[in-house]
Amino acid sequence: MTVSLPRTLVIGGSAGSLDVLLQLLPSLDPACRLAIIIVLHRKSDNETLLSDLLATRSVLPVKEAEEKDLLRPGMVYVAPADYHLLIEPDGTLTLDYSEKVHYSRPSIDVTFSAAAEVFKERLACLLLSGANTDGADGLQMVQAMGGVTAVQDPGEAEVAFMPRHAMTVMQVDRVLKQKEMAEWVMSL
Amino acid sequence: MKEHVHHLKDEEVNILLNDLLEQYGYDFTDYSFASVKRRLQRVYINDRFPSFAEFRYRVIRDSTYLTYLMEQITVNVTEMFRDPAFFQALRKQVLPVLATYPFIRIWHAGCSTGEEVYSMAILLQEMNLLHKSVIYATDINESVLEKARKGIFPLAYMQQYSQNYLQSGGQHDFSRYYAANYEYAKFSESLSEKIIFAAHNLVTDRSFNEFQLIICRNVLIYFNKDLQDKVLHLFSESLEQLGFLALGAKETLRFTTVAPLFKPLAQKEKIWRKIAT
Known part of the structure; x- marks a missing residue:
């Protein structure tokens, strides 16, 4: 493989994670060179409301992920409602309408795992608030492939279950409070 | 680990x-x-x-x-009247045009277990067009076609399908279209008698007829760019002049080599009309 893939951050969240993103995205440095992918559980409507909302707050450009989009540094991609988001070996995106995973489409595990296979140690994944077990398997895969893993501090999360579940099945690299997140992202 | x-x-x-x-x-x-x-x-x-x-x-x-x-x-996840706005667009913008033809030929490419094909047959029946229509429903996969031919779907899904149907502009009680038996719903044979289920591989097989409407939703997302272009050319060749092409919610003709041959009819619902050859 001769293509150079950007360093990539995938953020997965469920119930209670939207506010975390709405605080994090405005506080990033516009010079950030990461490609950022956001996978958020939500109703399976066919609207682009979420990416529109995040775009109003983000210092980095935000777009809804489209199939065959090439991941670029300094961009934020939002997985569309009702599709899983996969990453090809050449750094392009694939949408997938297969079975729900953990009752969810998009599923966080699906994107974490797909990203782990492609980016290996050039990847960091952050799991936020939620009432679901999604994300924990994917984080383990990320770690096994050499990537960095982090969860939102369950003590701070609106719904502690999801990050806490990940912490019970594995040793995550970082447990982050909201105020530490932007700095952590910029350090990647 | x-x-x-x-x-x-x-x-x-x-x-x-x-x-x-x-x-x-x-x-x-x-x-x-x-x-x-x-x-x-x-x-x-x-x-x-x-x-x-x-x-x-x-x-x-x-x-x-x-x-x-x-x-x-192959991914075989599908539902009846998925994306109700799409089926509403078929009702309002596509079928009234097809109604003017003496004979209607429709191709569902990648039909999987057939939920969308039966949805289409319901639309045609409600507009009194089914008697002069033939729907060719194809898939690469024989075993899903076998399921599709039976027209039997889990009863547990009917509530969701009924909701989709009503949102798409359906005016009847959805249960009129199937007979419930234990946990299954068997769809009426009056719907399936105009459907021809057959194996067809979009990667290797050629065009087999000329159609006024081709529906291929959530299939192209699994293909790379070259194969997408190849299949879109196959569709273009298989469409009559002014025929309709319908794709999935996240699929587009933009940036493809057939884009100049089509004009958008319903942009959000992903329906195009063939205007050139």
Whole structure:
């Protein structure tokens, strides 16, 4: 493989994670060179409301992920409602309408795992608030492939279950409070 | 990490894809690699093969297993009246035009277990067009076609389908279209008698008729750019002048080589009209 893939951050969240993103995205440095992918559980409507909302707050450009989009540094991609988001070996995106995973489409595990296979140690994944077990398997895969893993501090999360579940099945690299997140992202 | 022992490597996926092509003529090499790999990985883990060599041996030697594997590799998730706004657009913008033809030919490419085909038959019946229509419903996969022919779907889904149907502009009690039997709903044979289910591989097979409407939703997302272009040309060749092409919610003709041949009819609902050859 001769293509150079950007360093990539995938953020997965469920119930209670939207506010975390709405605080994090405005506080990033516009010079950030990461490609950022956001996978958020939500109703399976066919609207682009979420990416529109995040775009109003983000210092980095935000777009809804489209199939065959090439991941670029300094961009934020939002997985569309009702599709899983996969990453090809050449750094392009694939949408997938297969079975729900953990009752969810998009599923966080699906994107974490797909990203782990492609980016290996050039990847960091952050799991936020939620009432679901999604994300924990994917984080383990990320770690096994050499990537960095982090969860939102369950003590701070609106719904502690999801990050806490990940912490019970594995040793995550970082447990982050909201105020530490932007700095952590910029350090990647 | 124990759970990652059964992890297929990219090279192993390529070996299997090559086997499927050489042994059976199924060409997945222009499919989305990430998607095919994920599907194969799932089968590999679920069926608890102790090693890749045993998985491969089974695929090559056991043709019954191959049928099952084919069903697992291709994505067969679908529902009736999925994206109600799309079916509403068919009702309002496409079928009134088709109604002016003496004979209507429709192709559902990649129809899977047939939920959208039966949805289409319901629309045609409600507009009193089914009697002069033929719907060709094709898929690469024989076993899903067998399910589609039966027209039997889980009763538990009917509530959702009924809701979709009403949102798409349906005016009847949805239950008039099926007979409930234990946990299944069998759709009326008056719907299926105008449907021809047949195997067709978009990768290797050619055009087989000329249509006024081709529907192919959530199939192209699994193909790479070259194969998308190839299949879109096949659709273009298979459409009459001013025929309609309908794709999935996240699929587009933008940036494809057939884009100049079509004009958008309903942009959000992903329906185009062929204006040139």
